[in-house]
Amino acid sequence: MAAFLIPLAVLCPLVASIILFTCARHLSTRGVGVVACGGVGLSALCCVILAAWLLARPVTEVLHVDLWTWMRAGGFSAHIAFMLDRISLLMILVVTIVGGLIHIYAMSYMRTDPALARFFACMTLFVAAMLVLVLASDLLCLFIGWEGVGLCSYLLIGFWHDNPANTAAARKAFYLTRIGDVAFLCALLLLATATGSLRIASEVGAAESGQVSHMVVNAATLCMVVAAFAKSAQIPFQAWLPDAMAGPTPTSALIHAATMVTAGVYLLARLHGLFALAPAVQALVAVMGVLTLLMAACTALVQSDLKRILAWSTISQLGYMYLALGCGIWQGALFHLMTHAFFKALLFLAAGSIILRAGHEQDIFRMNGLGRAMPGVTAAFVAGASALAGLPLVGAGFYSKEMILSGLWPARFMLAGHDIPAGPVLWGLGLLGAFLTALYIFRAVFVVFEGDSRTDPTGRTPAGMGIPLACLAVMSVFGGMVEMPDTLAPIHLFTAFLGLSPPQAHEPAWLVLAGALAPLSGLLAAWVLWGRTPRIMREMPGQASIIPLAGSTPRATDALYGLVFVRPLRVLLWFVRHDVAAYCLGRTGRLTRLASDRLELARRGMIGLVAGRTVMLTREGSILLGRMQDGRVRWYAAWIAAGLCAALATMVLP
C-alpha cells in the first residue's frame, strides 16, 4: 500500500499540473483552484497516511520503491526509484502541508488573475518536482526534481511576464541556479564514474567503506556544495533570491521561502554521511554559512521593500542551516528548515495580504500604521516575526535556533590534521545573527504596523487567505515545541522522529540564556530605533550609514557579477556576434572570386592593358589606340607559344 502511495503522492500534483496546462481554457477559476488544491491536498493526504504508516515502524525502516530502470549502459545504471525514510518523510510533510496551505491561500490571492491556470499549473508542478526531489533514492532521479523546481521557479518568478524586469529576474534565477546544476551534474558524474551507481545509500556506503577515493569524495562534495549554495542563494550566489520576489507572493512563500531554497539543505542533510568524510568541505560550508548569515541579515536591515526584507531574511536563515550542516548538526538544520518553512510561509503570506490590501505597495515606509486596520494579519505577521526572530518560548525559531547554537559551541574543524576549535567563534557570530534578525524583522514590524496610518487599506482579508494564515501562525508558535533544550524541558520529539538519540547537554545553561537574550535585545533595539520614533529614522537618508557595507551589499554583488561575468560575456558576445567561421568562408569566397577576376583580366591581356594605358597617357588623343591595345588573338597565340615553351622546358629540364 505504501509502495503505491509514494508514486501517487508525486503523481497527484503532476496530474493536476498537466490538467491545468492542457485544459486551461475549459476550467473556471473555481475549477482551477479545485484541481490544484485537490492535487496537492491528495498528495498531502498520501503523505499523512505514509507518515502514519512509517511512524508505526522502527526508525530504521526505509521504504524503497523501484519503479523502473532509467538507463543502463556500460557499468552504470540509474533508476527511477523512490525511498521513504524519516528525513524524506519530514520533507514531504512540510512540502505538502505548507504547500497545500499556500495553495489554498493562493486561490484567494490570485483569484482575479487571468492566467490563473498557468499559475496553478506551475505551482502544482513545483510541488511534484519537490516531492520527486525529496523522495528520490537515486541521485540522478533527484536531479530531475532538482532541475524541475528550478524550472518552476523560473516560470513563477516570470509569471507576470509583461514586465521585462520580471522575466529578467526569472532568467537570472535560472542561470545562477543552473550553474549550480552543472556543478551537481559534475558531482554526479564523479560519483557515477567512481561507483557505477547513483543510489544514495550505496554512494554513502561506498564512501564510508573507502571504495571511493578521498579525492573524489572531496571533489564531489565540493560540487554538491556549489550546487546547494546556488539553489539556496548563499554567497556567492545570493543575488537571485531578492530579485525572485518579482513573482506572485504565494510563489515567494512556497518556493523562495519554504521549500525550494531548502533543497540544498536537504541534499546536504541527506548526504551527511558523505560530507562527514570531507571535513574541509564541511568547514567551508560552515564558514560560508555564517558569512551569508551575517551579510544577509545586515542587508535585510537596510531594505525598504517588505518582500525583499523577507527574502534577505531567508538567505540569512539558510545561512544558519548551512552553518549547522557545516558543523555536523544536520538534525538541527532540518529542524530549523521545518520551523523556517512554517514561519517564513506565514510571513510571506501575511506580507502578501498586507501588500494586496495596501494596493500593491511594497515599500514599508509608505504603509505605516496598518496594525489597526488589519489586526488579524498583524497578529499573524507578528507571530511569524517573533518566530523568525526566535523570541524565547513564543517563537518556533527559538527552539530550532537554540538547537543549532548549542550544537555549535563544541564544534571543531579537522583541517589538514589540525584540530581547530572554531565552535565558540561561530557561536558568537550566530548569536550576533540572532540579534540582527530580531532587529531587522521588528524594524519591519514597527514601521509597517505602528505609527500613523498613511495608506487606507481597502477590503477585507478573505477567509481563503485567513485560514492558512491562522494555521501557519499556530504552527509557527507551537511548531518548535517538539524539541526543546534540556534546560527548558526534556522534550526531544524531533530527534526521536529522526531516530537519533537526544543530544547530550554538555553546554552550560548560560548558552540558552544568551540565545534567548540576543533576540530580545534585538527587539528592544528595534523598538528604540523605529518603534518610538519612526518618523526620524524614516527620514534619515540612507540607513546604509548604519551598516555601510551591508547597505551596499546587493548593489555591490550585482556590480561584481556585472564586472566579472555579465560584462565580459556581453563583450565576448558582441565580439563573436557573427559566426567567425562563416566570416572566414566569406573571405575565402571573395578571394576565389578575386582570383577568377584576375584570371579573366589575364585573359584580356593584362600586360597589354597596362601598356595600353601607359601609352594612352603619354600620347595624347589616342584613346582609340589605347583601347586597341587590348590584346586579343595575338594574346591567345602568345599563350599558346608560352605554353609550348613551358612544355618544352619541362622536357629539357631534368
Added chain:
Amino acid sequence: MIMHDLFLPTPLPLLSCGIAIMLGSIAWRRSIRRNLSIGLVTLLLALVSVGSHIGAAPVDGAALFLQDRWAVYTAGLVGFSALCILLMSWRDMSGPRADTGTGPHIGMRTDPRTDPSIGAPNATLNATPAGASSGTLDSTSIGDEYSLLVLLGTLGAFAMVYAANFMPFFLGLEILGISLPGLIAYRQGHAMQACEAAMKYLILSGVSSAILLFGIGLAYAATGSLRFGLPVAGNGIPPLVAMAATVMILAGMFFKLSAVPFHMWLPDVMQGAPVPVAAFMAVVSKIAIFSSLVRYFSMGHAPPFLDTLLYGVIVLTILVGNLLALRQTSLTRLMACSSIAHMGYLLIAFYSPGPLQPGTLGAYLAAYTASTLGVFAAINAFATPDGTDGTTILDWKGLFFSRPFLATAMALMLLSLAGIPPGIGFFAKFEIMATGMDHHRGLLLLVLVAGSIMGLYYYLNIIRLMMVPPSLPAIRRGPGASPELTALIIVLSMIVVVGGLFPAFIIHPLFPAYQPGPPPAAVPTQRLTPESM
C-alpha cells in the same frame, strides 16, 4: 588496283558518298530539307557501321587506319553526336519562318537594337531567289552548305578516330578544323561575332596546326615512319628529338582539347558560334582529338618525361576552367569553360592507365557527350523565334515555371555534368576518382574535388536561376520545342538517367573488362605489386 591491301573503316567511304550525293543534290536543285535528310541518313548509316570495315586488316599493323574497340567506341560517340547536332539544327535550318520573317537562325538573337547588321533583313530576303517552298525562305540560299560542312567535319573526326598514321590523323584534323570556320559563320544576326570567332579560330588553329605539324615532322625525322604513336628515336637521332616531337604534338592536341594554357580560344569561339556548332566543337572535335590522344599514347601510357607537363596541364586545366566558368554570364561561354574543366577530368583518367581505365574513359566520354549535347539541345530548344536567345544565363530565369519540361531536362543535364546522381555524370566522375585513386594521383584528385565544388557552384547557379519564381504572376508558357528537338532531349535524358542508374548496362557491351563475373582475378595485376602501393 590495290584494293586488296586497303583497309578502310566503312564510315569513311559512307560519309564520302554522302558528301558526294549531297553535292550532286545541291547541283541539281537546292533544298535544305533534302540536304539535311541526306546528311541524317548518311550519319545514321555511318553510326551503324562504325564497327565494320572494307578490306582486310593488314597483319603487320602498318595500316593507315585501324579499328579497335576504342576506335569503334569513340567513333560511335562521334557519329551519335553529329547525328544529334544535325537533328538539333533541323528546326533552325528548315523550319518555315514565313511568319517571323527573320530568316534562318541558329541560336540567333534578332534584337534590332543590338544588332546593326539586321538593318534590312527583308531586303535580303527579297533579294534572294525564291526557294523551294513558299518563296520567303532564304534558307535555301544560306543554309544548304550547313549539312555539307557538318558531314565534312564528321568525316574529319572519323578519320582522326580511326587513324593509325599521322597522315590521316592530320588530314582529319584539318578537315574538321577547316569546316568549323564555315560552320561558325552560320550565326545569323551576329555576323560580326561569327566572323570574328571564325577568324580567331582559324588563326589560332593555324598556329596550333603548325606546331603539331612541326612536331609530326620531328617525329618523322626521328623515326623515319609516320606510324601514329610515340616516336622512338631511330638510328643516329638523339632521343631528345623524339621527346621534343612528342611535346609539340601534345601541345597541338592540347590546343584542340583546349587544355590550359592552350584554352584561350574556346570561350570566344563558342560564344561566337551558333549553338549547334558550339555543341559540335565541344563534343565532336573534342572526342575525336581525345580519342587520338589516347591512341597516341597507346591507352595513356605516357612516358615519364611528360609527368611534369601532364601534372601541370591537368591541374591548370581543371582549376582555370572552373575558375573562368564561375564568372560567365553567357551560357555558351560557361559551357566552353566547363568543357575545358571536363577535359581536365578526362585527362586524369587518361593519365592513369590500368584495368579501370577503358571503362572510365568510356563512361566519362559518354557522360560528357550525352550531358553536353543535352545542354545544348536544351539551349537550342529554348531559343524561340520571337527573339529570346538561350545563350545568356539570365534568360533562363524562372524557366521552371514557364517551361517545366525543358527546365527539368536542363537541370538533369547540368546535374549530370556536375556529377550528382542520378545522372550518368555521377558514375563517370566516380570512375575517374577510382581510376585516379588506383594510381595514387592524390594531388590531381584533390584538384578534381576542388574543381567539382566550383563546378557545382556554377551549374547549380543555373538551376537556381531557373527556379527563381517569375516576377510576373501570369506565367507565359512558351511555345513548345519542335518535335524533333523534344524527342532528342527525351532520348538524351533517358541516356543520362538510365546510364546513371545502370552504368553497367551502358558500358558492359563495349569493354571486355566489364563482363560480369569476378573480374579482379582476371585483371592484370601489374599495379598490384607491393612497391607500387
Added chain:
Amino acid sequence: MSPLAALVLLPVLGGGLAWVLDHPRLGAALRLRDGAWRMSMLTLVLETALLALVTFRHPTPAGPWLAHFYRPWVPPLGIAVRLDMDGLSLALIWLSLVLSLACVGVATRQVTYHAGVFHCLLLATLGGIIGTFLATDLFLFFFFWELMLVPMFVLIAVWGHENRQYAAMKFLVFTQGSGLIMLLSILGLVIAHYRVTGVLTFDYFTLAATPLPPMSSMVLMTGFFIAFAVKLPAVPLHVWLPDAHTQAPTAASVLLAGILLKTGGYGMIRFNVMLFPDAAARLAPIAMGLGIAGILYGAWLSCNQRDLKRLIAYSSISHMGFVLLGIFSGSSMGVQGAVIQMLAHGLGTGALFLIAGAIGERMHTRDMQVIGGLWRVMPRLSGTGLFFAVASLGMPGLGNFAGEFLVLLAIWPVSPLMGALAAIGLVLASVYSLRMVNSIFLAAPRPEPIAGADFGARQMVVFACIMAFLVVLGLYPQPFMTFSTPSPLPVAAGAATRSNAP
C-alpha cells in the same frame, strides 16, 4: 520485393504520384483538393506500416541485423545494391518517419505554390535519407548520400525564405564538396582492399576486414570524417547550417535539422568508429575537441541571434556537438548516448522548427524582438514551444538530458575537463533557450493585434505525440538504448551474409 528496397522506393514513388496528382486538371477530375498532400500522407502512412512490419516481424532474425537485401548492380566493379538494417538504422528510420509525418501533417498543407513538386521533393529527400540509413554498399551509400541533397537544395531554393538562393547554394556546395572527399576515401579503401586481396568490392562487411597500415587508415578515416563532420555539423564546418536552416521552408528545416544531420552522426558511427576503430581512437581527442567546441560555440552563437530559426539552428550545432563527443568517447555508452541525443534532438528541434514555422506563418517575421509575447494570444502554441525549449536546455526527464548525461558519463573517465566544459554548454543552453522563451512566448505582447489562430486539435495531437516521445525517451530510454546499439561488425558473419545473399 524485399521490404528494405520497398522502404527506399516507396517514398520516391509516392512523391512521383503526388506530383502527378497535383496537376490541376487531374485534381479537378478526381474532385480532390490537396491531392499532393493527401498522397504524401498516404505514402508516409504506408511507409510507416511497412516499417512496423519490418520492426515487429516474426520470428526475429538470429543476428543483430534485422533485414537484408542484395542485388548486383555493377558487377565488374563489385558494386551491388545492398541494404541491411540493424537497430541503429531502424531507430533513425523511425525518427525520420515520425518527423516526416509530423511535418507533412502540420506544415506542408499550407504549401500551395506547386504543391505537387514540393511534396515530391520532400518525399524524395526522405527516400534518399532512408537509403543512406540502410545502404551497406559504400557506393550505394554515397549514391544516396548525394541523392538526398538535390531535392533538399531545390526545396530551399524555391520554397525558402528571403535569402534562399544563397543558402541553398552554400548548403549544396558544402555537403557535396565534402561528399567528394568521402568518395576519395571510399575509393581509397576499396583500392587498398583490392591491392591486398585482389577482390574489387564496395561491400561494407568485406571492406571492414581490410588490413590497413595505421597511416593510411587514418587518412581514409579523415576523409569520411570530414564529410560527416560537415553534415553533423562539427564546428569549423558548420557554416552552411545556419543559413540553410534559416532560409529553408518549414518542412525542409524540420527534415534538415531532424534527420539530415543525423546522417552525419549515423555515418560517424557506422563508417568511422566501426570501420576504422583504431584510427578513430587516435582521432578521438581531436574529434572530441571539435565536439566541445561545437557545444560551446554553437550555444554561444545561439545566444546572440535575433532570428528565431537561426537561434534554433545554432542550438542544433551545440546539440550535435554532444553527438560527436559521444561517438568518439570510445565507449558503447557514449555511442548509446549519442544515439539517444540524436533521436531527442531530431524530435525536439524538429518540433521547434515546426513551431517557428507556425509563428512565421502567423507573424510573417522571424525576428524575435518583433514577434513579441504570444502566450496571451496563443497559449497552446506557446506552451508547446516552452516545452521544447525546456527540452532543448537539457531538462532531466526529457530526451535530451538522457543523451547528454550518457555522453557526459562516457566522456568523464576519458577527460573530466572535457566533461566539465561540455557541461558548461548546458548553462549556455539555458541562456539561449530561455532567451527565446522570454522573447516570444513569455514576453510583453505586441501592441498590434495578431492575426492567426492558436494551434488546432490536429497540430496539438502531432505535438503531443512528439512530446510523449520525448518524455518516454527521457524517462525510459533503456529500450531505445538496447535496441539501437549499432550492430557490431562480425567480420565472419559479414562474410557469411555476403555469401548467402546472392
Added chain:
Amino acid sequence: MPPLPPPPVASQALWAPALSFNESLVLAAVLFCIGLAGVLARRNLMFMLMSLDIMLNAAALVFVAAGARWHDAAGQVMFLMILALAAVETAVGLAIILCLHARGRPTLDGDSNNLLQG
C-alpha cells in the same frame, strides 16, 4: 604504309648534300620561330596569315629533310598535304579577312573592336 625500300645502291643514292640534315632542321626551327614571332607581334591579320604560312613552310621543310634522311617518299607526300593545307587556310583566312574588312573592321586589326571577350 609501305615498308622501307631496300637499301639503295651506294653509288646512285648517296649524294653529297648541299645542306646537311641537321642544318636543315635548324633552318626549319629558326624559320618556325620567326613565323611564330610574326604571329605574335603583328596585329594585322594579313601579316598573321603570312607568318602562319612561314610556320607551315618550316614544318614542310622538316618533312622533306626527314624524307631525304630516311629515303622515304612519305615525307614529300606529307609536304604535298601541307601545301594543300596552306592553300586552304590561306583561302579561308583571306575570305574571313574580306568579310571583316567589309563589316566594320577595315584595319584588319586582330586586337581591337573585339565583340567576343570575357
Added chain:
Amino acid sequence: MHAPIPHALGLLCAATTLVGAMMVITRKVVVHAVLYLVVTLLALAVVLALLGAPFAAALEVIIYAGAIMVLFVFVVMMLNLGQADSARESEWMRPRAWLGPALLAALLCAELLYALPSLLAPLPPPFAGPATETPLPPAPPLFRLGVHDVGLSLFGPYVLMVELVSFLLLAGLVSAFHIGRRRAEER
C-alpha cells in the same frame, strides 16, 4: 664532307630564307611583305631542291610562290590599302610590341635548337638514351627522291590520303565560299 660550293649555296639560300622571313614579318606595307614572302619561298624552294627533292621544290615555286601569293596580292588589291594603313602599321610596330613576341620566339628557338641534333654533328648527344648507344655517323647520308618515287608513294599506299586531301580542299572551298558569299550578300 660537304662539297664546298653547293654547301655555300645551301647556306646562302638558307640565309636568304631567314632574312626574307624576317623582312616579311617586319614590313609596314603588305605588298612589300608579300614580295618578301615570295623571295623567302623561292629561296626555300632552292633549299628543297638542294635537299634532293626537286618535285617539292617545283611545287613550292608553282603553287606556293605562284598561286597562293597571287591570292594574297589579289586580296591586297581588294582591300585598297593606302598610306594611312602603313602609318598605322608602323604605329603598331613599336619596339615595345616586339619585345614579348621576340622573347618568346627566341626562347622557343633556343629550346628547339637544344633538342635538335647539333649542327656540329660529331658531338656526342646530350643524353645517352638507349637508342643512341651506337656511335653517330658523322654526317648522315641524304637521298635524292624524285618525282617518280613521290608519285609511286602518293598513288600507291597513300591514295586514300589523296582522297582525304580532296575533302580537305572541298571543306576549304565550301567554307571560303560560304564566308565570302555572306560578305557579298550582306554588304
